[in-house]
Amino acid sequence: MTGRIAVLPPQVADQIAAGEVVERPASVVKELIENALDAGARAIRVEIEDGGKSLIRVSDDGEGMGRADAELALSRHATSKIRDATDLIGVGTFGFRGEALPAIASVSRFELDTSPDGRSGTRIRAVGGKREPPEDAVRQQGTTVTVRALFFNTPARRKFLRAQATETRAVVEALTVLALTRPDVAFTLTSDDRVLSDVRPAARPLDRIHALWGGGLADTLLPIEHREGPLEVQGFAQRPAQAKPAGRKGYVFVRGRPIRDPFILRAAEAGYRSTIAPGDRPSLILFLDLPGDAVDVNVHPAKLEVRFRDKFFVEKVVEQAVRRALGPLAAAAPLGVGGQVLGARDSWTGVGGTMPAGVPQELFATEPLAPGTQHLAPLLQVFDTYILFQTDSGVAIVDQHSAHERVLYEGVMRQLTGDGAPAQRLLLPLTLEFAAPELEAIEAHRELLRRVGYEVEPFSGRTVVVHTVPNPHPRFDAARCLQELVADLAGGRFGGLANRLERFGATFACRAAIKAGQHLEPEELRELVVRLLTATLPAHDVHGRPTIVQLPKDELERRFGRA
Numbered sequence: 398m399t400g401r402i403a404v405l406p407p408q409v410a411d412q413i414a415a416g417e418v419v420e421r422p423a424s425v426v427k428e429l430i431e432n433a434l435d436a437g438a439r440a441i442r443v444e445i446e447d448g449g450k451s452l453i454r455v456s457d458d459g460e461g462m463g464r465a466d467a468e469l470a471l472s473r474h475a476t477s478k479i480r481d482a483t484d485l486i487g488v489g490t491f492g493f494r495g496e497a498l499p500a501i502a503s504v505s506r507f508e509l510d511t512s513p514d515g516r517s518g519t520r521i522r523a524v525g526g527k528r529e530p531p532e533d534a535v536r537q538q539g540t541t542v543t544v545r546a547l548f549f550n551t552p553a554r555r556k557f558l559r560a561q562a563t564e565t566r567a568v569v570e571a572l573t574v575l576a577l578t579r580p581d582v583a584f585t586l587t588s589d590d591r592v593l594s595d596v597r598p599a600a601r602p603l604d605r606i607h608a609l610w611g612g613g614l615a616d617t618l619l620p621i622e623h624r625e626g627p628l629e630v631q632g633f634a635q636r637p638a639q640a641k642p643a644g645r646k647g648y649v650f651v652r653g654r655p656i657r658d659p660f661i662l663r664a665a666e667a668g669y670r671s672t673i674a675p676g677d678r679p680s681l682i683l684f685l686d687l688p689g690d691a692v693d694v695n696v697h698p699a700k701l702e703v704r705f706r707d708k709f710f711v712e713k714v715v716e717q718a719v720r721r722a723l724g725p726l727a728a729a730a731p732l733g734v735g736g737q738v739l740g741a742r743d744s745w746t747g748v749g750g751t752m753p754a755g756v757p758q759e760l761f762a763t764e765p766l767a768p769g770t771q772h773l774a775p776l777l778q779v780f781d782t783y784i785l786f787q788t789d790s791g792v793a794i795v796d797q798h799s800a801h802e803r804v805l806y807e808g809v810m811r812q813l814t815g816d817g818a819p820a821q822r823l824l825l826p827l828t829l830e831f832a833a834p835e836l837e838a839i840e841a842h843r844e845l846l847r848r849v850g851y852e853v854e855p856f857s858g859r860t861v862v863v864h865t866v867p868n869p870h871p872r873f874d875a876a877r878c879l880q881e882l883v884a885d886l887a888g889g890r891f892g893g894l895a896n897r898l899e900r901f902g903a904t905f906a907c908r909a910a911i912k913a914g915q916h917l918e919p920e921e922l923r924e925l926v927v928r929l930l931t932a933t934l935p936a937h938d939v940h941g942r943p944t945i946v947q948l949p950k951d952e953l954e955r956r957f958g959r960a
């Protein structure tokens with residue numbers, strides 16, 4: 398009896414391998430652009446027809462191939478990018494498996510035109526992976542790959558292709574991702590002769606983002622720049638106030654490779670803690686760089702995942718990187734004027750000159766002000782709600798409630814994790830009445846309430862006695878704050894915040910903060926603004942709303958025809 402095991406013919410093997418690499422037109426575009434980038438292209442042109450189902454063509458001005466290489470390029474495991482397994486460690490090219498071209502060729506009508514010097518050229522055709530003899534071709538230095546009738550010989554796969562618009566969108570996305578990794582390379586994409594994307598070489602990643610999506614996104618981004626040990630994190634995090642529940646952009650690149658990693662994105666979102674409304678998802682573009690031996694890139698058939706040697710470290714550093722990016726006042730939302738959001742470049746440094754140490758009165762004190770904090774130009778309270786003042790680059794407008802909420806929140810979080818706040822013992826204890834669920838909430842939060850300054854004891858029935866109260870500012874209404882706070886706790890508000898402590902801190906800060914509509918004395922305005930400007934995350938309140946917006950001087954000049 399003859400054996401039952403047979404080695405598959407190479408064409409069949411290629412088709413099976415193609416199943417892993419080539420899922421849809423966008424995967425072909427991805428592989429071909431990666432090859433062009435690996436070949437040192439400065440300009441890459443992509444054309445598709447019918448969402449790439451009938452035609453995909455990728456042309457580059459890279460190094461091209463001589464005839465022998467061009468013939469080999471269509472064989473499996475033929476690659477110029479690594480020579481042995483050790484080269485895989487820290488591999489700097491997108492490709493390294495020698496799989497993509499044979500896989501694509503095995504499921505299409507395939508044509509490769511290439512020249513290493515702009516004089517001699519080679520054309521190689523293959524139909525369903527069956528190669529024809531090479532021909533001479535005339536072309537400039539570089540390579541053009543044309544893929545027609547994708548999956549014509551694998552009807553089951555072809556059936557899985559989606560509508561033209563869907564496939565086109567996936568192609569745009571594939572190109573966009575790679576265009577982000579290399580702002581220095583020009584990319585164009587035409588679909589049935591319509592130009593869908595045309596980005597010129599750019600000096601900075603932000604310019605590339607601007608070219609791809611316009612200022613609507615670019616102007617809402619804050620730069621990330623952080624290094625810890627072997628890991629460098631760069632990129633962009635969207636201002637919390639501009640994050641929306643849907644439609645965010647989230648990209649992660651590791652050593653220049655685009656990957657899909659929900660954990661890293663989640664870690665980055667964790668960096669937004671206490672600055673963003675629950676449910677809002679900020680746009681994030683993250684470039685991670687770490688030594689080649691700290692990450693394995695060969696773990697996914699389409700190379701869309703990598704494995705980190707120390708995943709927890711990476712996630713921790715990403716979270717910190719985002720947190721730091723949101724820190725400075727530069728994170729403050731710029732004011733939209735005439736429906737258009739202004740640039741992100743305005744500087745907040747040096748608001749006025751420096752002030753001698755010591756502030757006469759600690760009006761909003763939970764701790765003394767740091768010496769050397771800024772002296773402020775005259776402040777103006779308007780509508781008993783907003784505070785206006787001049788900065789180096791424009792006019793700043795602070796929302797007094799949001800600002801105070803942020804200041805209190807930072808102080809309260811220190812108290813909740815430390816010894817607690819200084820409380821004021823009442824000569825005549827307060828007695829307050831609560832509903833049953835509120836009494837439960839008080840019982841459940843007794844210790845946290847004590848740490849912010851409320852010593853509360855059950856009395857009888859629905860009544861509780863309050864022995865001590867916090868004193869965060871002179872206009873503080875201790876009874877009202879406790880009632881509102883307890884109602885919030887019982888009603889489960891602030892559900893989106895990470896943990897119980899933060900939830901409690903945010904609720905307390907919100908209820909204890911001065912309200913809108915409260916008139917403040919000049920000294921109070923000043924201290925509130927100084928405290929805000931010296932906070933750790935000054936630009937946002939705990940709901941993700943801005944605490945401060947700025948009207949840039951440029952904009953005033955433009956409006957008044959001075960620019």
Ligand SMILES: Nc1ncnc2c1ncn2[C@@H]1O[C@H](COP(=O)(O)OP(=O)(O)OP(=O)(O)O)[C@@H](O)[C@H]1O
Nearest residue numbers: 432433436470476477492493494495496497498540
């Ligand atoms: N646009 C191009 N310009 C120059 N050489 C190319 C181009 N495309 C492919 N090649 C050559 O053909 C070889 C095979 O390409 P292919 O994409 O199949 O494999 P790879 O890029 O080496 O690895 P991978 O399968 O991981 O992409 C490459 O190693 C490269 O030498």
Ligand SMILES: [Mg+2]
Nearest residue numbers: 428432492497
């Ligand atoms: Mg390749």
